[in-house]
Amino acid sequence: MKRFLPASGALVLVAAVVGAVVWQRPEASPEAIAAGDVVLQHSDGSLLWRSGQPQTPLVQQVLRELGTIGTSLDQLRAAGGALVVTTIDSKAQAGATEVIRQLAAARPASITAVDPANGSVRAYVPGLDPAVDYAGGVVRAAGDTTRPFGSVALMRAAGVPESAEVEGRRTELLATGEALLRPLDVATAYATFAAEGVHHDTHFITHVTEAGGKTLYRAAIASRPALGLDPGRSKEFAARVTEELRADPLCGDHREAACLPVEVKDGDVVRHAWMIGYTPRLAVVVFVGAESSVEVQGRPVTATGLPNDILRAFQSKLTTW
Missing domain, CATH: 3.90.1310 (Penicillin-binding protein 2a (Domain 2))
Incomplete structure (x- = not known):
């Protein structure tokens, strides 16, 4: 900048x-x-x-x-x-707002969408409570959202900051054994995979x-290889991760889509769930919080339940995906 x-x-x-x-x-x-x-x-x-x-x-x-x-x-x-x-696209923003209102009005939930080509935030719907930002104003245990990166160092390289201002105070994101991330950080990191290992x-x-x-x-649109020591290694690493994530049946028949469902639990109880989906054109992260694994509108608050429904509903609102 x-x-x-x-x-x-x-x-x-x-x-x-x-x-x-x-x-x-x-x-x-x-x-x-x-x-x-x-x-x-x-x-x-x-x-x-x-x-x-x-x-x-x-x-x-x-x-x-x-x-x-x-x-x-x-x-x-x-x-x-x-x-x-x-950078906010009005149609994507309106669509994401409608989806959250229809499917997750009673839950802490958010949709964050980032353009892999330049880092622009295209949709940012941090829930319906104007006092709480569930996309960039809270941190939650990342669970297996960090697994494709393999190390904290690669998470930092992909654009996740070491700390962020959360609820008025500086909060360490990657310093503990269990990474604490904002949905905005997760979207930033997976946009790097979507951009073939290039970070914006x-x-x-x-x-x-x-x-x-x-x-x-x-805004100056600058880029750098993020997932290796050189552009070739970054691109190769990102390609391997994307190929693996595209194999998930939740991705449907979209040949370019990659996806990753993640649940964070206390024993058998879901604390919160993430659903990540991306193509070369957009990286989307859905976050849904839950105090228990009770159902909302007939769908459980698990990654393959309500968060996946939210992601699919949002995709249907997009002109291109």
């Missing part, structure tokens, strides 16, 4: 490398931004959020990313307002434009 620096009371872009952004259409005219207003858009230019409205967990993730690139909501408002174009930094922001139309920031 490139950074903002203050200069003469304004925010200026140090440098930018323009990367290809999938599914994006021209955004709304910056003249439509009221003085001091900050508007977040989906990648197609439709409205996602406007300053003054309640901040959902998704909006909070976008605003947090603003801080990592050197600015903040308050700075943008003080500078006269801005347009922030996000996961991000929510495509570019930021001031009210007058000047571009303040544009």
